[in-house]
Amino acid sequence: MKQIYAFAEGNMEMRALLGGKGANLAEMTNLGLPVPPGFTMTTAACHDYQQQHALSDALLAELDQHLQALEQATGKRFDDPTAPLLVSVRSGAPISMPGMMDTILNIGLNDQTVQALATLTADTRFAYDSYRRLLAMFGNVVYGLSESAFDDVLTAIKQEKGYTSDLALTTDDLKQIIQAFKQLYTDAGKSFPQSPKAQILAAIVAVFESWNNRRAVIYRRENHIPEDLGTAVNVQTMVFGNAGEDSGTGVAFTRDPATGERALFGEYLLNAQGEDVVSGVRTPQPVAVLHEQMPEVYDQLAAIATTLEQHYRDMQDLEFTIEHGELYLLQARNGKRTPAAAVKIAVDLVNEGLIDRQEALMRIDPKSLSDMLHPEFDPQALAAHDVLATGLPASPGAATGEVYFTAAEAKAAHEAGHQVILMRQDTSPEDIEGMIVSQAIVTARGGMTSHAAVVARGMGATGVVGMHALSVDEHAKTATVGDIVLHEGDWVSVDGTTGHLYRGRITTTAAMVKESLATLLDWAKAASRMGVYTNADTPKDLQQALTFGADGIGLTRTEHMFFQPERLLQMRRLILAKDAEGRKAPLAALEKMQEQDFYDLYRLAAGKSVTIRLLDPPLHEFLPHDLREINEVANELGLEQNQLRERMAALKEVNPMLGHRGDRLAVTFPDIYAMQVRAMMHAVFRLADEGVTVAPHIMIPLTNSETELRWVRRLVVNEIEQMASAKGIQVTYEVGTMIETPRACVTADAIANVADFFSFGTNDLTQLTFGYSRDDVGSFLPAYLEKKILPADPFQTVDTEGVGTLMKMAIDKGRATKSQLLIGVCGEVGGDPDSVAFFDSIGVSYVSCSPYRVPVARLAAAQATLRATKKAKARS
Incomplete structure (x- = not known):
């Protein structure tokens, strides 16, 4: 099997085999751009090395053939006493991992060829500067000698001579440094190979080995890059940016990677090699300054940048070297960028006609949008x-x-x-x-x-x-x-x-919502089949979500409205009342407060759907928790502390998440739900008087059976119908339920008989499916994730095998009863991109999430639709 490709033999489509760098070097070569000749050893060769822990005879034979071809193309030879061939050996994985793996420059120099290079170039200082660089890089990469040890030698000599820059080092200084570097090898029990062939073989092995170095492993883990890709190795003829003041090296982006602005952006150094730019040992110049120092080179670089951006249809990150006024390209790749820049670039590329809206949407990581907001x-x-x-x-x-x-x-x-x-x-x-x-x-x-x-x-x-x-x-x-x-x-x-x-x-x-993000979200909304709503309990939450383009409210948690001091007092009076008569006064007070809550949300929504969930939490959550609070509450309510403690003991639950909450509360305290429905209807009537029509969406939590939901629905509907009749107006409304228990999923076909819509509460459904408490998972979940017992936190990304299967069952059963049943998800995973993709695949109608996750969910929903459409076209 062919394991080495000359640059002219490859192309950009061969990324998996040639790595990103090799594929792009091949593509640029075939575009006729100034790329120093070379060849690429494939990722397949890397896999073979990892299995055999040695370079195979077949690979070595191919290497000899390609080195000979390179010698013929350049007119130079390895270890030649007059015209030595020097090469770089660089890594290049299929997915870019900047700086994570190893590179060695100036391979081919030794005690003899350094003198030949000095004679050939008539620049002795340049030759010895290149040699000292090879010794430092080779020692660090191949033998693991400390990079700082080489830096210490440089620093000591510069301090001794009173130099402030590496450029001040003379030829004699560099020869002294080379001897000190060789001593570092000796002290470590190593020796620098004088054979260029031995150098290149050791460098190739080191690059293959660097696939598994610590920083590369960590980078792959953090960026979810597969471990089995391997790296290619690129061997390329050296061009020298350190050959004098008419030479240099730099990095340029075709657009600003921080802002996305369309302009050549980057840095360069004259009389330098690549590591000088990235190491910080010298302060580089903005690439714009190159226009003043070498205008012809700058214009050529700008023209190449435009050509490559249009060819690849994306912002490019270019590495370039100038040798005696001649420009060479060493790399082009899609440039890393901030989330804000990514969005602006994607939108601009659409406006420039380089990509379409669908491709722009697919280029943005939904999770990255959170960082912009x-x-x-x-x-x-x-x-x-x-x-x-x-x-x-x-x-x-x-x-x-x-x-x-x-x-x-x-x-x-x-x-x-x-x-x-x-x-x-x-x-x-x-x-x-x-x-x-x-x-x-x-x-x-x-x-x-x-x-x-x-x-x-x-x-x-x-x-x-x-x-x-x-x-x-x-x-x-x-x-x-x-x-x-x-x-x-x-x-x-x-x-x-x-x-x-x-x-x-x-x-x-401060981060701001840019015009480009608003444009992208508009495109996402048009492209997706799922709606994106917000979880909002206050006008402030809703206003923020509407700014991000939410379709309305998918969940208002009314229990969150009762914790302000004056409301909490009334809620405690309600809970501690001995009978229905004692609950009347606090219910009346709470009704007025709830009416204003609902009025404010309905009015701000301006016709968009608002789904309000009736009271859900265990009653004990509203009661005091410690001695100080007990004393304060007893005084506020005019109770003896013993009376309060007795009532608290009666309400205490062993497992609150499984206890007296949801529609169980409606069955035992129907006047609480009746109060909330009355408050809702009064808000609807007020808005009707103002010419605003509201169609209430009422959500009943924690349903377990058709019989249970029918009982609670009757309570809600009777209240609505009586009030609408007394007002003399027609009110359109929907009464749906939250699917939060495994039993509700299994009996969803029956529950659908009395539900106008379903909304999955994935937090509770996950707890009840796994038997986990979401507040206690911190004690064991990290270990489960580390040991890969769980692939992800099931409260952050839906468990498709268990919870997801129950959800699909509920959807299928519910729609078997009502084919057009609207189905939403309002748990935390509603804003998780991976979960959103799964929800789209099982037919969820909409997701609802916290305001700041609305843009994330919107883009994820669009991507899910686009992927599904692409798959459907491929099948047909």
């Missing part, structure tokens, strides 16, 4: 701070503020004008006021769908949870991480994208 830390400011502790990155963004340990203290500090970070062992719904005013929420316990995580995402606040190294003592008003103690009012900074906590203030930069 939240503040970020200034990179320079961040570099000056050490990570104090790390937790789970629950809600992206960057925030800095003063730390407080209770919701009340956080609220008071905010009202006094402070920037607040709320830090808790964990949060409960009663912490909502402190959470609302906080720049960020940090908890020592909890998982990615814990209360703190869900609320932070819903509010668009930065959130980090499950920071196990952190211990919070709200009574002492301290938090500790090892020996470090944080006190109330201390400044901290929180990165919700990485999960890092820092001490002190770090400057943030």
Whole structure:
């Protein structure tokens, strides 16, 4: 099997075999661009090496043939005393992994050929400068000698001579450095091979080995790159950017990788080789300056950049070398870019006619959109701070503020004008006021769908949870991480994208929704068959989601509306009442509050669908949790503490997630659901009087059977019909249910008889399917993920085998009863791109997610539709 291809033999379609770099070098060669000649050893050769731990005889024979061809093409020969051939050996995986694997330049130099190069070029300093570079790179890459050891030699001689730059080194200095470098080999029990053939063989082996070096393995893991791709090896004739002031090397992007602006962007250095640009040993110049120093070269580079961008139909990252005023291309690849730049470039390329809208949509990673919508830390400011502790990155963004340990203290500090970070062992719904005013929420316990995580995402606040190294003592008003103690009012900074906590203030930069993102989301909406709604409990949440293009509200959790102090007091009076008569007064007070809540949401939605879920949580969540709260509540309600404790004991549940909640609450306390429906209808009537028509969508949670849902539906419908009749108007409404239990999935065909729509509550369905508690998974889930017992956190990405199978069963059964049954997903996974793709495949009508995940879900939904359409066309 052929294992080596000359550049002229390949093309851009051979990426899997030739790697990205090899395929692009081949493509540029065939385009007639100035590429130094060379050849590529395939990824298949890498796989063979990994199995045999040696270069095969067949590969070595091919290598000899291609080296001879290279000698003929260049008129130079390995180890030639007059015209030595020098080459570079570079890695090149099928998926770009910048800087992760190894490269060696100037192979072919030795004690004799360095003198030949000096004579040939009439530049002795250049020759010895190239030799010292080879010795350092070869020693580091092949023998693992410390890079810093070579740097120390350079530094010592520069300090001795009083030099500030490598360019000041003389030929004699370089010869001294070469001897010192050779001594490093000797000290390590190694020797530098004088045979160019031995050099190239050792370099090839080192590049193959570098596929499994630590940084490459970590990079693949972080970027989800398959382990079995392997790397190609590119052997290329050297051109020299360090051949004098009419030579240089640089990197250029065809567009700004940070902003996406269309302009040649990059850096270069005169009299340098490639590592000088990236290592930071010298300060490079902006590539625009090249226009002044070498205008003809700059114009040629700009023309090539345009040619390659149009050819590849994407922003390109170019590596170039100038040797005595002649330009050479060493690499072209699709350039890495920020999420904001990626969106702008994709939209601009459509407007320029290079790609169509569908391709633009497929080029953007949906998850990356989250990074565009939240503040970020200034990179320079961040570099000056050490990570104090790390937790789970629950809600992206960057925030800095003063730390407080209770919701009340956080609220008071905010009202006094402070920037607040709320830090808790964990949060409960009663912490909502402190959470609302906080720049960020940090908890020592909890998982990615814990209360703190869900609320932070819903509010668009930065959130980090499950920071196990952190211990919070709200009574002492301290938090500790090892020996470090944080006190109330201390400044901290929180990165919700990485999960890092820092001490002190770090400057943030605000992110904005650019016009290009709005355009992309419009295209995504037109391309997708699934709707994208938001989970919103407040007008603020809804307004943010509408800004991102949400189709409406897919879930309003009414229980979140009851935790403000005046509402919590009424809710506690309601729960602690002895009978229905005692519940009347608090219900009346809550009804007025709920009416305004619903009116505000309906009015802001401006005709878009608003789905309101009736009260769901266990009643004990509204009751006090500690001695201080018990005393305060008893005083507020005029109760003896013993009376309050008795009532609390009666309401306590062993497993609240499986207890007295959802429509069970409606059966035992029908007046609560009746109150909420009345409040809803009063809001509808008010808007009708203003000329605004609202069609309520009412969601009944936690249904388990047709009989149960029929009973609760009758309660809801009777209230609606009586009120509409008394008002004398016709109200169009829908009453659906949340599918949250395995039993509901299994009996979905019967439940569909009395449900106008289904909406999957995937958080609870996942808990009840696995037998996990989402607030406790932090104790074992990391181990399950590390040991690959689970492929992903099932509360973040839907478990397609178990939970997904139940969902598909429910959809099929429900639509067997009602073929046009509308089916949504409103759990946390509604904003996860992988989950969205699965939901599209099983026929979900819409997803609903927190406001800041609406753009992510919108793009993921569009991509799912486009992939499905492509597959259907391929089958037909």
